[in-house]
Amino acid sequence: QKEVEQNSGPLSVPxxxxxxxxxxxxxxxxQSFFWYRQYSGKSPELIxxxxxxxxxxxxxxxxxxxxxxxxVSLLIRDSQPSDSATYLCAALISSGSARQLTFGSGTQLTxxx
Amino acid sequence: GAxxxxxxxxxxxxxxxxxxxxxxxxxxxxxxxxxxxxxxKQSLMLMATSNxxxxxxxxxxxxxxxxxxxxxxxxxxxxxxxxxxxxDSSFYICSAEGRNQPQHFGDGTRLSIL
Numbered sequence: 714q715k716e717v718e719q720n721s722g723p724l725s726v727p728x729x730x731x732x733x734x735x736x737x738x739x740x741x742x743x744q745s746f747f748w749y750r751q752y753s754g755k756s757p758e759l760i761x762x763x764x765x766x767x768x769x770x771x772x773x774x775x776x777x778x779x780x781x782x783x784x785v786s787l788l789i790r791d792s793q794p795s796d797s798a799t800y801l802c803a804a805l806i807s808s809g810s811a812r813q814l815t816f817g818s819g820t821q822l823t824x825x826x
Numbered sequence: 827g828a829x830x831x832x833x834x835x836x837x838x839x840x841x842x843x844x845x846x847x848x849x850x851x852x853x854x855x856x857x858x859x860x861x862x863x864x865x866x867k868q869s870l871m872l873m874a875t876s877n878x879x880x881x882x883x884x885x886x887x888x889x890x891x892x893x894x895x896x897x898x899x900x901x902x903x904x905x906x907x908x909x910x911x912x913x914d915s916s917f918y919i920c921s922a923e924g925r926n927q928p929q930h931f932g933d934g935t936r937l938s939i940l
Contacts, residue, residue: 755933
């Protein structure tokens with residue numbers, strides 16, 4: 714089983730709708746979680762980080778973390794065509810003194826005008 | 827926000843050439859820098875982790891003699907792909923992490939070996 718798993722999609726939503734992206738992780742050592750957005754041909758851009766259980770809101774983005782279920786999600790409200798991208802879920806896994814960011818395979822989101 | 831600069835953005839060269847990629851953290855001290863590789867339609871794969879002033883830690887399957895990493899200062903790391911071959915063609919991305927700074931990525935380098 715992969716350490717960080719995402720539904721690869723593609724996911725299509727109409728403009729103005731809520732896009733829901735999901736991620737599960739297998740390693741209970743993970744304490745920090747991140748969502749990155751990657752446009753085609755570009756490098757990832759950090760959009761949200763979450764460290765504790767519950768919801769964290771930043772503008773149109775809400776990250777949700779449930780450590781008991783090992784589940785982290787990203788909600789995008791009022792989706793715009795410019796949100797169309799691949800969204801990468803990442804977990805920071807600590808092992809001794811080493812820390813490594815492990816990525817999921819990404820979910821491709823298309824927002825239809 | 828934190829800025830990580832990566833150069834060059836694109837390289838096209840002949841097989842057997844060595845290619846050097848630079849990664850700089852512009853407005854924070856990077857205690858750790860990471861080098862990733864991404865093939866088309868795949869996720870990022872960590873190649874190596876480097877801490878300033880010490881040898882890089884390579885992931886399993888990554889040849890340290892082929893992918894030379896130097897992290898000489900808290901703001902600069904370099905990756906040299908030695909004697910590159912067509913199978914090394916990929917999107918190489920660096921990231922930097924500092925105290926109280928999560929990983930921020932450079933813009934990536936698209937390497938094409940003919």
